[in-house]
Amino acid sequence: MTNEAVAHESDHHAPPPNVAADVVARELVATTTGASGRFKAWTWILGILSVVGIAALIVKFIDQGDDSTKWGYVAAMVSFLLSVAGGAPMVAMAPVMAKANWVRPITRIASLFSFAGIATLIMLIPLVAILPPLVTEGARRRTIWYMAPDYSPHIWSTLGLVLLLLTGIMLFYSAALPDFASMRDHSTGWRQRLGKRLARGWVGTDVQWRTLRMRIGMFGTFYFLILVFVNFLISTDFGQSMVPGWRDAIFPMYHTVSGFQAGVAGVVIALYFSRKYMKLEKYIHLDAFWSLGRLLFALTLLWIYFFYSSFIVFWYGRSMNDIATLDLLIKGPMIYAFFAGMILLWFVPWWILIWNKVRRGTGAMVVGSFVILLGLLIDRIRTFVPAWSVPPENIHQKWLQEIPATVWPDVFDILIMAGGISLVAFTVMMMTRVIPVLSVWQVQEFNLLAKPIRYIKGHATLVAKPD
């Protein structure tokens, strides 16, 4: 290679130059205004689909509210939305705790998903009403609520989800204070008034910064704990305990880990579209995709590990419980969903994400993320639909003696699922009109702490790691 070629190659890998702080504030605040025609059209479409989905949910409740076996797809949807909307804000937390600098610019986009928790809550309401009580006709089914009052799962699941939503919003708000101040200082009209109101007198004193960091740490920790707890409740009360004999200690963790996987996939998709259509290439570096790709790859492997750990114990166990559980969830009515989930949630993403070249780019990363979300939806259908298809009169059996037939979605289910997914996308898109999609102060901090340097014959970044 000639010297020029070496120099060119070396420059190609150079970290992007930093942007001045005032330019960052001005440009990022400006992203909240002037939506394109395409953006508006998509917002309308998603908004309408969301409304139709909610209407379908109400009509289904009126029409089929007395038959729990028909609510499997809604339960799967609750689980799916909890995974995406609940898991995504963790991207804003976990790497920050590990002091990863690459995550700073994208924490906002991840925490915007907290608001999408509203979609999960809306879907949960009819499900709580339909969930069978713990004790029917004097018989108590297997649950985690050994001696607790009959309606414990109903109350605690709802409370947990509300608490998750509130904590997520508080996490978002705590980290958004300096940006509201930026809006106050750099925008006009209602955004300026909103910024002024929500900034609560932020001027950036030492005390304010200290409090801000403390709040982020506190709400982030709470959020993580509540998220794990809610995953535990939803996966057990709305899934496992609906099937007699299904005793799977790893299932709540499996649910949580696949939730993180979906959350990261959701963030990658949101990041891709923001970068492309809001022209944020100079703020969202390929480094972020590279690191998210590695995280996604690790979570994909973790998913298959958790799945296999559960499967092998049932497979070898060969007790009546084990056989019936495998027949219901894998070999029986859901065999096609099982194979589809396995391919989409593990094999395809694994094969895509294993390549360095893919993780350094954006196109294949976003395809991989879409595949993961589709795979997760199918996997949730595989677990929750057969669980809810068990007739309530059989719920107290020692093990499931008769495997129910495959339940296919009706028109309500399809509309509800489309509506639920649309509502998540709609909420995130609307929030980008209220606050910059990238955190202004964290982009500035990113620039402050990372300095591109020449290193031997190539380029490197000097990353400061304050305590």
Place this chain on the structure above:
Amino acid sequence: MQQRRELDQVYTNRKLLNGQLDTPKWWLPTVSILGVVVLIGVVVIATMINKGLGVTGLARPVYWGLFITTFVFWVGISHAGIMISAILRLTQAEWRRPVTRAAELLTVFSLLTALVFPLIHAGRPWRIAYWIMPYDVARGIYPNIRSPLIMDPVAISTYLTGSTLFLYIALLPDLGNLRDRTTGWKNAMYTVLALGWRGNPRQWKMQTVGGILLSALMLPIFVSVHSIVSWDFAIAAAVEGWHSTIFAPYFVIGAVHSGVSAVVTMMALMRWLWKWDDFIRPEHFDALARLLIVVATGWLAFTFLELTFALYGQDAPEIALREMQMFQWPWNALFITFFLTAYLIPVPMWLFKRVRTNIALMFWTSILVNVGMWLERFLIIVPGLARRTPFVYTWEAYRPSPVEWTIFIWSFAWVTFLMLLFSRFFPLVPLFEAKESQVFTDDVMIGRAKVPAIVREAD
């Protein structure tokens, strides 16, 4: 965070090679005492093999006791190496550098020790050969390859091979260094072992790529080893408390908890014995303690799920077992000790930076963790077998015999003995890592504050 400390290369060489180029005064007496303990252990093992397993406390219905518990314990400790070396290398955690060699070494030696226990537990170890050489296939008498008891040795030996290779590749630059500083037979030995290491750019590149590739390849093996160990128990539906889907990740995270704690213990000892205060610093203990808080809390969540879903089935035998484990003497005392030592005492202490950077406190808390983690394995394995069940007519409580306790103590002496022997010939802190750390760390001024920084090469 990794602080920058200016250390010149001559000083680094002199300090880190002080075990190989000189013999510390304490080395010979310590190795001699340990050698005696090891010898006693070998004699006891030989006697046990000669007399049979009747000299142990194992009897119906408890056939898996102290030996299997200690086997699981050492396999758990072996997870330190890959956790520290491979995962932290892949995640580019800069503070890992002084710790890697000790962790890898602990992996190799603890695996070697772990392998001894199933062998001697078999009573007639030579019969293990039947696993390797199937016989009488015509009558269907051959090892069942679907059994985790067969998968287990395969996984462990693969892990041992990989870990040894991993350790060796990381040793190459240091071997080259030692070759250039020794004479006589030592020089000849290092010359052979260094494989012609000259430190040219190609060799460095190959060594780095080899390390990264091995890290990635070792990770699935690392996870599979303890998972398969857990399936020795989990797939047995007949024993209450064992047939749980959570066992594989529960065992793995427990192994990481105990393995990383063992590394902390070792680091403290290395710092005290070889006076490596400049290389193994409080900030390294701080980072490891932070890692341990996360791992231990994850482990606690798995423990919670394990217990919750044990009761979830509402099966009378399972509930009776848990009652026995938690409320009946002497199991309840063990259970309380286990919880206190594995989590409730150390983790709250580690929340304070003052504790995390206090080497003596870190040393003792890390030992506590391993006391707790050994008890955890004992409480998983033995009570499930010991509980009185309807069709067991010869029933007595299991009490490990002095023979078992001696072999148990032997295992610790043996690992320490091997470590000290290794330290006489090879550096326990990688020299090249210590020097690379000098290059990759820096300080930057942000405002008026001096902040530690690290160099990240562009991908």
